Amino acid sequence: MPGISTAQHIxxxxxxxxxxxxxxxxxxxKLIYTWRSDLDFEWERDPKNPKFxxxxxxxxxxxxxxxxxxxxxIRSKGKFPGxxxxxxxxxWLREDxxxxxxxxxxxxxxxxxxxxxxx
Amino acid sequence: MELKKVxxxxxxxxxxxxxxxDLIGEFQPFAYYDKHLDCIRVHIxxxxxxxxxxxxxxxxxxxLHSNAEVTRxxxxxxxxxxxxxxxxxxxxxxxxxxxxxxxxxxxxxxVKHFPNQGVQEVSDKVQPILERCGLxxxxxxxxxxx
Numbered sequence: 001m002p003g004i005s006t007a008q009h010i011x012x013x014x015x016x017x018x019x020x021x022x023x024x025x026x027x028x029x030k031l032i033y034t035w036r037s038d039l040d041f042e043w044e045r046d047p048k049n050p051k052f053x054x055x056x057x058x059x060x061x062x063x064x065x066x067x068x069x070x071x072x073x074i075r076s077k078g079k080f081p082g083x084x085x086x087x088x089x090x091x092w093l094r095e096d097x098x099x100x101x102x103x104x105x106x107x108x109x110x111x112x113x114x115x116x117x118x119x
Numbered sequence: 120m121e122l123k124k125v126x127x128x129x130x131x132x133x134x135x136x137x138x139x140x141d142l143i144g145e146f147q148p149f150a151y152y153d154k155h156l157d158c159i160r161v162h163i164x165x166x167x168x169x170x171x172x173x174x175x176x177x178x179x180x181x182x183l184h185s186n187a188e189v190t191r192x193x194x195x196x197x198x199x200x201x202x203x204x205x206x207x208x209x210x211x212x213x214x215x216x217x218x219x220x221x222x223x224x225x226x227x228x229x230v231k232h233f234p235n236q237g238v239q240e241v242s243d244k245v246q247p248i249l250e251r252c253g254l255x256x257x258x259x260x261x262x263x264x265x
Contacts, residue, residue, distance in 0.1 A: 016175060018157045019203040019260075026157070040183065042167045047187060050145040058184050061191075064169055071155065088155045092169040092183055105172065 004068055004087075007033040008101030013111025014069075022075060031070040031085070032110055036060075036101050040092070065095045065103050148248075150222050150256040152202065159199040159256050161222060163248055164188055168195040174237040176200060176229060179244075197245055199225065203260055208232065217259040223249040225256075 011032040020026025040060045045053040060066075068090045073083045093103035101117075103109060146165040153160055166189050168180035180196040182189040189195065199205070206212045209232045212220060223246060230242045 017201045017204045020155055020157055040167050042184065042186060043165065044186065045146070045165075051143050053143070058167065061183060064183070069156065086155070089153065092167065094169065094171070109172070 004033050006035050008035045008117045009113060010115040011106065011110035012114045015109055015111060029072060029074065031072065032067055033070065034065050034067045034102055037066045063095050064092045065101055067091055067093050067103055148252045148254060150254045152256055152258045157201060157203050159202055161254060162196040164195040166195055173241055176238060177241045179241065194244065214260055219255050219257045222254045222256055
């Protein structure tokens with residue numbers, strides 16, 4: 001099932017102070033992959049027994065993009081030599097009306113756009 | 120934890136042989152500190168959600184779909200961002216030790232220190248929920264760079 005490999009944009013740097021991985025400049029290192037997705041999934045609990053349930057496939061509403069925040073493996077290469085990046089978080093965000101596949105206010109959210117898929 | 124796939128069936132047990140169903144309980148609101156993004160994440164409902172940035176401190180989550188528990192656009196949770204910097208600015212909590220805090224108390228401190236409309240609006244919305252749930256969050260900041 002296509003996911004992050006279908007990203008339409010990659011941004012670099014979060015515009016907010018972030019202490020992370022022993023760095024005061026953790027915000028500058030983050031990569032953000034964004035794209036329009038047709039799909040979403042929710043865990044649907046069995047109302048009679050909430051210990052059980054199913055992963056329910058949902059249609060993604062129009063006007064939203066999926067964003068994944070990734071940390072390049074900079075300071076843990078010794079411990080995890082085969083790992084290039086760590087996926088930190090993901091979220092749905094409203095889509096920017098001016099840039100398809102990018103989240104609204106991306107200029108205020110991220111430091112720079114470093115890659116856009118050429119269609 | 121590694122999950123074992125049982126042939127001909129969906130994931131049913133973990134690598135200890137415990138049934139997957141034993142690892143899932145009834146959803147309860149919860150809060151945790153995400154040290155990788157230096158934020159406190161508070162989940163009120165178990166649903167797919169859209170994140171809406173309110174200001175430099177708060178992001179609010181709203182339900183993306185209607186389901187048995189929520190209606191689309193219902194308030195589903197929120198994030199408090201830049202926690203280490205916030206704590207330092209507010210002279211709140213301990214930056215060098217692991218500690219447990221009531222989320223409501225953190226929110227009260229934020230409102231007191233940043234008395235603007237955006238902060239007050241988020242606080243008014245979530246404080247009644249937090250008081251009802253009594254949510255706590257454990258924070259263990261990474262050591263600061265010398």
